Amino acid sequence: MKRKNEQSVPRQEERLQKVLARAGVASRRHAEEIILQGRVQVNEEVVQALGTKVVPTDRIVVDGLPLQLPQKEYAYYLLHKPTGYITSVIDPQGRKTVMDLMKTIPQRVYPVGRLDYDTSGLLLLTNDGDLAHRLMHPSYGVEKTYRVEVGEKIPEQVLKRLEKGVILEDGKTAPARVKEVSQKGRGSVPTYEITIHEGRNRQVRRMFKTIGFPLITLKRIRFGSLQLDHNLAPGAFRALSQTEIRQLRQTVKLT
Known part of the structure:
Protein backbone atom coordinates (compact mmCIF):
# COMPACT_ATOMS: atom_id res chain seq x y z
CA MET A 1 0.00 0.00 0.00
CA LYS A 2 1.52 3.33 -1.09
CA ARG A 3 1.53 6.53 0.95
CA LYS A 4 0.53 9.77 -0.65
CA ASN A 5 3.43 12.04 -1.61
CA GLU A 6 5.97 9.35 -0.80
CA GLN A 7 8.73 7.97 -2.96
CA SER A 8 7.89 5.03 -5.15
CA VAL A 9 8.81 1.66 -3.64
CA PRO A 10 9.50 -1.50 -5.65
CA ARG A 11 6.42 -3.72 -5.47
CA GLN A 12 7.01 -7.11 -3.87
CA GLU A 13 3.51 -7.60 -2.51
CA GLU A 14 2.23 -9.99 0.14
CA ARG A 15 -1.25 -10.37 1.58
CA LEU A 16 -1.71 -8.44 4.79
CA GLN A 17 -3.13 -11.36 6.77
CA LYS A 18 -0.12 -13.49 5.80
CA VAL A 19 2.26 -10.79 7.08
CA LEU A 20 0.34 -10.59 10.37
CA ALA A 21 0.50 -14.35 10.78
CA ARG A 22 4.23 -14.45 10.01
CA ALA A 23 4.82 -11.74 12.62
CA GLY A 24 3.08 -13.90 15.22
CA VAL A 25 0.05 -11.61 15.70
CA ALA A 26 -2.44 -14.42 15.13
CA SER A 27 -3.23 -17.35 12.88
CA ARG A 28 -4.05 -16.54 9.27
CA ARG A 29 -7.80 -16.94 9.89
CA HIS A 30 -7.74 -14.89 13.09
CA ALA A 31 -5.66 -12.24 11.34
CA GLU A 32 -8.47 -11.88 8.80
CA GLU A 33 -10.90 -11.23 11.65
CA ILE A 34 -8.58 -8.58 13.10
CA ILE A 35 -8.47 -6.83 9.72
CA LEU A 36 -12.26 -6.93 9.33
CA GLN A 37 -12.64 -5.42 12.80
CA GLY A 38 -10.69 -2.34 11.69
CA ARG A 39 -7.82 -2.94 14.09
CA VAL A 40 -5.07 -2.70 11.46
CA GLN A 41 -3.56 0.42 9.93
CA VAL A 42 -1.23 0.54 6.93
CA ASN A 43 0.66 3.81 6.54
CA GLU A 44 -1.70 5.56 9.01
CA GLU A 45 -4.86 4.37 7.19
CA VAL A 46 -7.31 1.81 8.59
CA VAL A 47 -7.53 -1.20 6.28
CA GLN A 48 -10.47 -3.61 6.36
CA ALA A 49 -10.24 -5.24 2.92
CA LEU A 50 -8.97 -8.82 3.05
CA GLY A 51 -7.47 -8.51 -0.42
CA THR A 52 -5.07 -5.77 0.71
CA LYS A 53 -1.45 -6.38 -0.21
CA VAL A 54 1.55 -4.70 1.38
CA VAL A 55 5.27 -4.37 0.72
CA PRO A 56 8.12 -4.58 3.27
CA THR A 57 8.51 -0.80 3.49
CA ASP A 58 4.86 -0.27 4.49
CA ARG A 59 4.27 0.69 8.12
CA ILE A 60 1.75 -1.69 9.70
CA VAL A 61 0.13 -0.99 13.08
CA VAL A 62 -2.10 -3.44 14.96
CA ASP A 63 -4.12 -2.22 17.93
CA GLY A 64 -1.92 0.87 18.07
CA LEU A 65 1.37 -1.04 18.13
CA PRO A 66 3.81 -1.12 15.18
CA LEU A 67 4.19 -4.57 13.66
CA GLN A 68 7.63 -6.09 14.15
CA LEU A 69 8.80 -9.12 12.23
CA PRO A 70 11.24 -11.37 14.11
CA GLN A 71 14.59 -9.60 14.42
CA SER A 139 9.08 14.14 8.75
CA TYR A 140 12.34 12.53 9.93
CA GLY A 141 14.48 14.75 7.69
CA VAL A 142 17.18 12.15 7.09
CA GLU A 143 20.17 13.87 5.50
CA LYS A 144 21.77 12.70 2.26
CA THR A 145 25.11 13.99 0.97
CA TYR A 146 26.09 13.90 -2.71
CA ARG A 147 29.39 14.62 -4.45
CA VAL A 148 28.90 16.33 -7.80
CA GLU A 149 31.17 17.35 -10.66
CA VAL A 150 30.34 20.28 -12.93
CA GLY A 151 31.93 21.79 -16.03
CA GLU A 152 33.20 24.99 -14.41
CA LYS A 153 33.70 26.58 -11.03
CA ILE A 154 30.51 27.91 -9.48
CA PRO A 155 30.66 31.50 -8.15
CA GLU A 156 30.14 31.84 -4.41
CA GLN A 157 27.02 33.98 -4.81
CA VAL A 158 25.46 31.28 -7.01
CA LEU A 159 26.22 28.57 -4.42
CA LYS A 160 24.38 30.66 -1.87
CA ARG A 161 21.24 30.25 -3.96
CA LEU A 162 21.41 26.51 -3.32
CA GLU A 163 21.98 27.13 0.37
CA LYS A 164 18.87 29.31 0.59
CA GLY A 165 16.73 27.07 -1.62
CA VAL A 166 15.86 27.32 -5.30
CA ILE A 167 12.52 27.28 -7.08
CA LEU A 168 11.77 24.03 -8.93
CA GLU A 169 8.61 23.11 -10.82
CA ASP A 170 7.33 21.32 -7.70
CA GLY A 171 8.12 24.15 -5.29
CA LYS A 172 11.04 25.72 -3.48
CA THR A 173 13.68 23.40 -2.06
CA ALA A 174 14.65 23.47 1.59
CA PRO A 175 18.00 25.09 2.43
CA ALA A 176 21.00 22.92 1.55
CA ARG A 177 24.60 22.79 2.74
CA VAL A 178 27.17 23.11 -0.04
CA LYS A 179 30.97 23.12 -0.03
CA GLU A 180 33.66 22.88 -2.68
CA VAL A 181 35.94 19.82 -2.48
CA SER A 182 37.82 20.17 -5.78
CA GLN A 183 41.27 18.62 -5.99
CA LYS A 184 44.15 21.03 -6.41
CA GLY A 185 46.25 21.04 -9.57
CA ARG A 186 45.84 21.49 -13.28
CA GLY A 187 43.04 19.63 -14.97
CA SER A 188 41.03 19.17 -11.78
CA VAL A 189 37.26 19.09 -12.22
CA PRO A 190 35.17 21.50 -10.10
CA THR A 191 33.68 19.24 -7.43
CA TYR A 192 31.17 20.02 -4.68
CA GLU A 193 29.36 18.25 -1.88
CA ILE A 194 25.72 19.07 -1.22
CA THR A 195 23.66 17.88 1.74
CA ILE A 196 19.85 17.83 1.57
CA HIS A 197 17.10 16.20 3.61
CA GLU A 198 14.35 16.08 1.02
CA GLY A 199 13.71 13.22 -1.38
CA ARG A 200 12.22 14.70 -4.52
CA ASN A 201 12.71 12.98 -7.85
CA ARG A 202 16.10 13.87 -9.40
CA GLN A 203 16.28 16.77 -6.97
CA VAL A 204 20.02 17.44 -6.94
CA ARG A 205 20.28 17.34 -10.72
CA ARG A 206 17.37 19.75 -11.04
CA MET A 207 18.82 22.11 -8.43
CA PHE A 208 22.14 22.47 -10.24
CA LYS A 209 20.44 22.79 -13.61
CA THR A 210 18.30 25.60 -12.20
CA ILE A 211 21.38 27.63 -11.25
CA GLY A 212 22.89 27.04 -14.70
CA PHE A 213 25.45 24.34 -13.88
CA PRO A 214 24.27 20.91 -15.15
CA LEU A 215 26.02 17.98 -13.50
CA ILE A 216 28.67 15.82 -15.13
CA THR A 217 28.56 13.18 -12.38
CA LEU A 218 26.45 12.61 -9.27
CA LYS A 219 27.37 10.26 -6.44
CA ARG A 220 25.76 9.76 -3.03
CA ILE A 221 28.40 9.42 -0.33
CA ARG A 222 26.30 9.61 2.85
CA PHE A 223 22.82 8.53 3.89
CA GLY A 224 21.86 9.32 7.46
CA SER A 225 24.66 7.98 9.63
Missing part, protein backbone atom coordinates in the same frame (compact mmCIF):
# COMPACT_ATOMS: atom_id res chain seq x y z
CA LYS A 72 16.47 -12.64 13.14
CA GLU A 73 14.85 -12.16 9.73
CA TYR A 74 16.18 -8.63 9.28
CA ALA A 75 19.09 -7.98 6.96
CA TYR A 76 20.89 -4.74 6.13
CA TYR A 77 23.29 -4.17 3.25
CA LEU A 78 25.21 -1.18 1.93
CA LEU A 79 25.67 -1.30 -1.84
CA HIS A 80 27.99 0.90 -3.89
CA LYS A 81 25.58 1.35 -6.77
CA PRO A 82 27.30 1.88 -10.12
CA THR A 83 25.76 3.90 -12.94
CA GLY A 84 23.85 1.90 -15.52
CA TYR A 85 21.54 0.18 -13.00
CA ILE A 86 18.05 1.16 -11.93
CA THR A 87 16.92 1.10 -8.31
CA SER A 88 14.15 -1.43 -8.65
CA VAL A 89 13.48 -5.07 -7.90
CA ILE A 90 12.14 -5.88 -11.36
CA ASP A 91 12.20 -3.81 -14.56
CA PRO A 92 9.57 -4.56 -17.24
CA GLN A 93 11.90 -3.04 -19.84
CA GLY A 94 14.60 -5.56 -19.06
CA ARG A 95 17.20 -3.11 -17.81
CA LYS A 96 19.75 -4.10 -15.18
CA THR A 97 18.56 -3.52 -11.62
CA VAL A 98 20.47 -3.26 -8.35
CA MET A 99 19.07 -6.67 -7.41
CA ASP A 100 21.25 -8.19 -10.13
CA LEU A 101 24.20 -7.21 -7.92
CA MET A 102 22.71 -8.88 -4.81
CA LYS A 103 22.09 -12.40 -6.09
CA THR A 104 24.50 -14.05 -3.67
CA ILE A 105 22.70 -13.03 -0.48
CA PRO A 106 20.23 -15.46 1.15
CA GLN A 107 17.61 -12.89 2.20
CA ARG A 108 15.07 -10.98 0.16
CA VAL A 109 15.84 -7.28 0.62
CA TYR A 110 14.58 -4.08 -0.98
CA PRO A 111 16.17 -0.73 -1.85
CA VAL A 112 15.43 2.14 0.51
CA GLY A 113 14.69 5.12 -1.71
CA ARG A 114 16.12 5.53 -5.18
CA LEU A 115 19.23 6.50 -7.08
CA ASP A 116 18.82 7.40 -10.74
CA TYR A 117 20.15 5.27 -13.59
CA ASP A 118 23.04 7.73 -14.10
CA THR A 119 23.70 8.23 -10.37
CA SER A 120 26.13 6.13 -8.35
CA GLY A 121 26.92 5.74 -4.68
CA LEU A 122 25.52 4.56 -1.39
CA LEU A 123 22.29 2.56 -1.47
CA LEU A 124 20.79 0.84 1.56
CA LEU A 125 18.89 -2.42 1.06
CA THR A 126 16.95 -4.08 3.86
CA ASN A 127 13.82 -6.04 4.77
CA ASP A 128 13.30 -3.95 7.92
CA GLY A 129 10.09 -2.24 6.83
CA ASP A 130 9.71 0.02 9.86
CA LEU A 131 13.23 1.40 9.47
CA ALA A 132 12.82 1.85 5.70
CA HIS A 133 9.53 3.66 6.20
CA ARG A 134 11.04 6.18 8.61
CA LEU A 135 14.19 6.72 6.56
CA MET A 136 12.05 7.70 3.57
CA HIS A 137 9.43 9.69 5.46
CA PRO A 138 10.00 13.46 5.13
CA LEU A 226 26.00 5.70 6.87
CA GLN A 227 29.13 6.62 4.92
CA LEU A 228 30.21 5.12 1.60
CA ASP A 229 33.41 3.10 2.07
CA HIS A 230 36.40 4.39 0.12
CA ASN A 231 37.52 0.81 -0.55
CA LEU A 232 34.10 -0.52 -1.64
CA ALA A 233 34.22 -0.82 -5.42
CA PRO A 234 31.21 0.06 -7.61
CA GLY A 235 28.92 -2.97 -7.72
CA ALA A 236 30.22 -4.35 -4.42
CA PHE A 237 28.24 -4.53 -1.19
CA ARG A 238 28.69 -5.43 2.46
CA ALA A 239 26.51 -6.15 5.47
CA LEU A 240 26.05 -3.37 7.99
CA SER A 241 27.71 -3.75 11.38
CA GLN A 242 25.60 -3.88 14.52
CA THR A 243 26.91 -0.42 15.43
CA GLU A 244 25.81 0.97 12.06
CA ILE A 245 22.36 -0.61 12.40
CA ARG A 246 21.95 0.83 15.90
CA GLN A 247 23.07 4.31 14.78
CA LEU A 248 20.77 4.22 11.76
CA ARG A 249 17.78 3.25 13.89
CA GLN A 250 18.64 5.97 16.42
CA THR A 251 18.64 8.49 13.56
CA VAL A 252 14.91 7.88 13.08
CA LYS A 253 14.14 7.35 16.78
CA LEU A 254 13.82 3.56 16.69
CA THR A 255 15.19 1.65 19.65
Whole structure:
Protein backbone atom coordinates (compact mmCIF):
# COMPACT_ATOMS: atom_id res chain seq x y z
CA MET A 1 0.00 0.00 0.00
CA LYS A 2 1.52 3.33 -1.09
CA ARG A 3 1.53 6.53 0.95
CA LYS A 4 0.53 9.77 -0.65
CA ASN A 5 3.43 12.04 -1.61
CA GLU A 6 5.97 9.35 -0.80
CA GLN A 7 8.73 7.97 -2.96
CA SER A 8 7.89 5.03 -5.15
CA VAL A 9 8.81 1.66 -3.64
CA PRO A 10 9.50 -1.50 -5.65
CA ARG A 11 6.42 -3.72 -5.47
CA GLN A 12 7.01 -7.11 -3.87
CA GLU A 13 3.51 -7.60 -2.51
CA GLU A 14 2.23 -9.99 0.14
CA ARG A 15 -1.25 -10.37 1.58
CA LEU A 16 -1.71 -8.44 4.79
CA GLN A 17 -3.13 -11.36 6.77
CA LYS A 18 -0.12 -13.49 5.80
CA VAL A 19 2.26 -10.79 7.08
CA LEU A 20 0.34 -10.59 10.37
CA ALA A 21 0.50 -14.35 10.78
CA ARG A 22 4.23 -14.45 10.01
CA ALA A 23 4.82 -11.74 12.62
CA GLY A 24 3.08 -13.90 15.22
CA VAL A 25 0.05 -11.61 15.70
CA ALA A 26 -2.44 -14.42 15.13
CA SER A 27 -3.23 -17.35 12.88
CA ARG A 28 -4.05 -16.54 9.27
CA ARG A 29 -7.80 -16.94 9.89
CA HIS A 30 -7.74 -14.89 13.09
CA ALA A 31 -5.66 -12.24 11.34
CA GLU A 32 -8.47 -11.88 8.80
CA GLU A 33 -10.90 -11.23 11.65
CA ILE A 34 -8.58 -8.58 13.10
CA ILE A 35 -8.47 -6.83 9.72
CA LEU A 36 -12.26 -6.93 9.33
CA GLN A 37 -12.64 -5.42 12.80
CA GLY A 38 -10.69 -2.34 11.69
CA ARG A 39 -7.82 -2.94 14.09
CA VAL A 40 -5.07 -2.70 11.46
CA GLN A 41 -3.56 0.42 9.93
CA VAL A 42 -1.23 0.54 6.93
CA ASN A 43 0.66 3.81 6.54
CA GLU A 44 -1.70 5.56 9.01
CA GLU A 45 -4.86 4.37 7.19
CA VAL A 46 -7.31 1.81 8.59
CA VAL A 47 -7.53 -1.20 6.28
CA GLN A 48 -10.47 -3.61 6.36
CA ALA A 49 -10.24 -5.24 2.92
CA LEU A 50 -8.97 -8.82 3.05
CA GLY A 51 -7.47 -8.51 -0.42
CA THR A 52 -5.07 -5.77 0.71
CA LYS A 53 -1.45 -6.38 -0.21
CA VAL A 54 1.55 -4.70 1.38
CA VAL A 55 5.27 -4.37 0.72
CA PRO A 56 8.12 -4.58 3.27
CA THR A 57 8.51 -0.80 3.49
CA ASP A 58 4.86 -0.27 4.49
CA ARG A 59 4.27 0.69 8.12
CA ILE A 60 1.75 -1.69 9.70
CA VAL A 61 0.13 -0.99 13.08
CA VAL A 62 -2.10 -3.44 14.96
CA ASP A 63 -4.12 -2.22 17.93
CA GLY A 64 -1.92 0.87 18.07
CA LEU A 65 1.37 -1.04 18.13
CA PRO A 66 3.81 -1.12 15.18
CA LEU A 67 4.19 -4.57 13.66
CA GLN A 68 7.63 -6.09 14.15
CA LEU A 69 8.80 -9.12 12.23
CA PRO A 70 11.24 -11.37 14.11
CA GLN A 71 14.59 -9.60 14.42
CA LYS A 72 16.47 -12.64 13.14
CA GLU A 73 14.85 -12.16 9.73
CA TYR A 74 16.18 -8.63 9.28
CA ALA A 75 19.09 -7.98 6.96
CA TYR A 76 20.89 -4.74 6.13
CA TYR A 77 23.29 -4.17 3.25
CA LEU A 78 25.21 -1.18 1.93
CA LEU A 79 25.67 -1.30 -1.84
CA HIS A 80 27.99 0.90 -3.89
CA LYS A 81 25.58 1.35 -6.77
CA PRO A 82 27.30 1.88 -10.12
CA THR A 83 25.76 3.90 -12.94
CA GLY A 84 23.85 1.90 -15.52
CA TYR A 85 21.54 0.18 -13.00
CA ILE A 86 18.05 1.16 -11.93
CA THR A 87 16.92 1.10 -8.31
CA SER A 88 14.15 -1.43 -8.65
CA VAL A 89 13.48 -5.07 -7.90
CA ILE A 90 12.14 -5.88 -11.36
CA ASP A 91 12.20 -3.81 -14.56
CA PRO A 92 9.57 -4.56 -17.24
CA GLN A 93 11.90 -3.04 -19.84
CA GLY A 94 14.60 -5.56 -19.06
CA ARG A 95 17.20 -3.11 -17.81
CA LYS A 96 19.75 -4.10 -15.18
CA THR A 97 18.56 -3.52 -11.62
CA VAL A 98 20.47 -3.26 -8.35
CA MET A 99 19.07 -6.67 -7.41
CA ASP A 100 21.25 -8.19 -10.13
CA LEU A 101 24.20 -7.21 -7.92
CA MET A 102 22.71 -8.88 -4.81
CA LYS A 103 22.09 -12.40 -6.09
CA THR A 104 24.50 -14.05 -3.67
CA ILE A 105 22.70 -13.03 -0.48
CA PRO A 106 20.23 -15.46 1.15
CA GLN A 107 17.61 -12.89 2.20
CA ARG A 108 15.07 -10.98 0.16
CA VAL A 109 15.84 -7.28 0.62
CA TYR A 110 14.58 -4.08 -0.98
CA PRO A 111 16.17 -0.73 -1.85
CA VAL A 112 15.43 2.14 0.51
CA GLY A 113 14.69 5.12 -1.71
CA ARG A 114 16.12 5.53 -5.18
CA LEU A 115 19.23 6.50 -7.08
CA ASP A 116 18.82 7.40 -10.74
CA TYR A 117 20.15 5.27 -13.59
CA ASP A 118 23.04 7.73 -14.10
CA THR A 119 23.70 8.23 -10.37
CA SER A 120 26.13 6.13 -8.35
CA GLY A 121 26.92 5.74 -4.68
CA LEU A 122 25.52 4.56 -1.39
CA LEU A 123 22.29 2.56 -1.47
CA LEU A 124 20.79 0.84 1.56
CA LEU A 125 18.89 -2.42 1.06
CA THR A 126 16.95 -4.08 3.86
CA ASN A 127 13.82 -6.04 4.77
CA ASP A 128 13.30 -3.95 7.92
CA GLY A 129 10.09 -2.24 6.83
CA ASP A 130 9.71 0.02 9.86
CA LEU A 131 13.23 1.40 9.47
CA ALA A 132 12.82 1.85 5.70
CA HIS A 133 9.53 3.66 6.20
CA ARG A 134 11.04 6.18 8.61
CA LEU A 135 14.19 6.72 6.56
CA MET A 136 12.05 7.70 3.57
CA HIS A 137 9.43 9.69 5.46
CA PRO A 138 10.00 13.46 5.13
CA SER A 139 9.08 14.14 8.75
CA TYR A 140 12.34 12.53 9.93
CA GLY A 141 14.48 14.75 7.69
CA VAL A 142 17.18 12.15 7.09
CA GLU A 143 20.17 13.87 5.50
CA LYS A 144 21.77 12.70 2.26
CA THR A 145 25.11 13.99 0.97
CA TYR A 146 26.09 13.90 -2.71
CA ARG A 147 29.39 14.62 -4.45
CA VAL A 148 28.90 16.33 -7.80
CA GLU A 149 31.17 17.35 -10.66
CA VAL A 150 30.34 20.28 -12.93
CA GLY A 151 31.93 21.79 -16.03
CA GLU A 152 33.20 24.99 -14.41
CA LYS A 153 33.70 26.58 -11.03
CA ILE A 154 30.51 27.91 -9.48
CA PRO A 155 30.66 31.50 -8.15
CA GLU A 156 30.14 31.84 -4.41
CA GLN A 157 27.02 33.98 -4.81
CA VAL A 158 25.46 31.28 -7.01
CA LEU A 159 26.22 28.57 -4.42
CA LYS A 160 24.38 30.66 -1.87
CA ARG A 161 21.24 30.25 -3.96
CA LEU A 162 21.41 26.51 -3.32
CA GLU A 163 21.98 27.13 0.37
CA LYS A 164 18.87 29.31 0.59
CA GLY A 165 16.73 27.07 -1.62
CA VAL A 166 15.86 27.32 -5.30
CA ILE A 167 12.52 27.28 -7.08
CA LEU A 168 11.77 24.03 -8.93
CA GLU A 169 8.61 23.11 -10.82
CA ASP A 170 7.33 21.32 -7.70
CA GLY A 171 8.12 24.15 -5.29
CA LYS A 172 11.04 25.72 -3.48
CA THR A 173 13.68 23.40 -2.06
CA ALA A 174 14.65 23.47 1.59
CA PRO A 175 18.00 25.09 2.43
CA ALA A 176 21.00 22.92 1.55
CA ARG A 177 24.60 22.79 2.74
CA VAL A 178 27.17 23.11 -0.04
CA LYS A 179 30.97 23.12 -0.03
CA GLU A 180 33.66 22.88 -2.68
CA VAL A 181 35.94 19.82 -2.48
CA SER A 182 37.82 20.17 -5.78
CA GLN A 183 41.27 18.62 -5.99
CA LYS A 184 44.15 21.03 -6.41
CA GLY A 185 46.25 21.04 -9.57
CA ARG A 186 45.84 21.49 -13.28
CA GLY A 187 43.04 19.63 -14.97
CA SER A 188 41.03 19.17 -11.78
CA VAL A 189 37.26 19.09 -12.22
CA PRO A 190 35.17 21.50 -10.10
CA THR A 191 33.68 19.24 -7.43
CA TYR A 192 31.17 20.02 -4.68
CA GLU A 193 29.36 18.25 -1.88
CA ILE A 194 25.72 19.07 -1.22
CA THR A 195 23.66 17.88 1.74
CA ILE A 196 19.85 17.83 1.57
CA HIS A 197 17.10 16.20 3.61
CA GLU A 198 14.35 16.08 1.02
CA GLY A 199 13.71 13.22 -1.38
CA ARG A 200 12.22 14.70 -4.52
CA ASN A 201 12.71 12.98 -7.85
CA ARG A 202 16.10 13.87 -9.40
CA GLN A 203 16.28 16.77 -6.97
CA VAL A 204 20.02 17.44 -6.94
CA ARG A 205 20.28 17.34 -10.72
CA ARG A 206 17.37 19.75 -11.04
CA MET A 207 18.82 22.11 -8.43
CA PHE A 208 22.14 22.47 -10.24
CA LYS A 209 20.44 22.79 -13.61
CA THR A 210 18.30 25.60 -12.20
CA ILE A 211 21.38 27.63 -11.25
CA GLY A 212 22.89 27.04 -14.70
CA PHE A 213 25.45 24.34 -13.88
CA PRO A 214 24.27 20.91 -15.15
CA LEU A 215 26.02 17.98 -13.50
CA ILE A 216 28.67 15.82 -15.13
CA THR A 217 28.56 13.18 -12.38
CA LEU A 218 26.45 12.61 -9.27
CA LYS A 219 27.37 10.26 -6.44
CA ARG A 220 25.76 9.76 -3.03
CA ILE A 221 28.40 9.42 -0.33
CA ARG A 222 26.30 9.61 2.85
CA PHE A 223 22.82 8.53 3.89
CA GLY A 224 21.86 9.32 7.46
CA SER A 225 24.66 7.98 9.63
CA LEU A 226 26.00 5.70 6.87
CA GLN A 227 29.13 6.62 4.92
CA LEU A 228 30.21 5.12 1.60
CA ASP A 229 33.41 3.10 2.07
CA HIS A 230 36.40 4.39 0.12
CA ASN A 231 37.52 0.81 -0.55
CA LEU A 232 34.10 -0.52 -1.64
CA ALA A 233 34.22 -0.82 -5.42
CA PRO A 234 31.21 0.06 -7.61
CA GLY A 235 28.92 -2.97 -7.72
CA ALA A 236 30.22 -4.35 -4.42
CA PHE A 237 28.24 -4.53 -1.19
CA ARG A 238 28.69 -5.43 2.46
CA ALA A 239 26.51 -6.15 5.47
CA LEU A 240 26.05 -3.37 7.99
CA SER A 241 27.71 -3.75 11.38
CA GLN A 242 25.60 -3.88 14.52
CA THR A 243 26.91 -0.42 15.43
CA GLU A 244 25.81 0.97 12.06
CA ILE A 245 22.36 -0.61 12.40
CA ARG A 246 21.95 0.83 15.90
CA GLN A 247 23.07 4.31 14.78
CA LEU A 248 20.77 4.22 11.76
CA ARG A 249 17.78 3.25 13.89
CA GLN A 250 18.64 5.97 16.42
CA THR A 251 18.64 8.49 13.56
CA VAL A 252 14.91 7.88 13.08
CA LYS A 253 14.14 7.35 16.78
CA LEU A 254 13.82 3.56 16.69
CA THR A 255 15.19 1.65 19.65
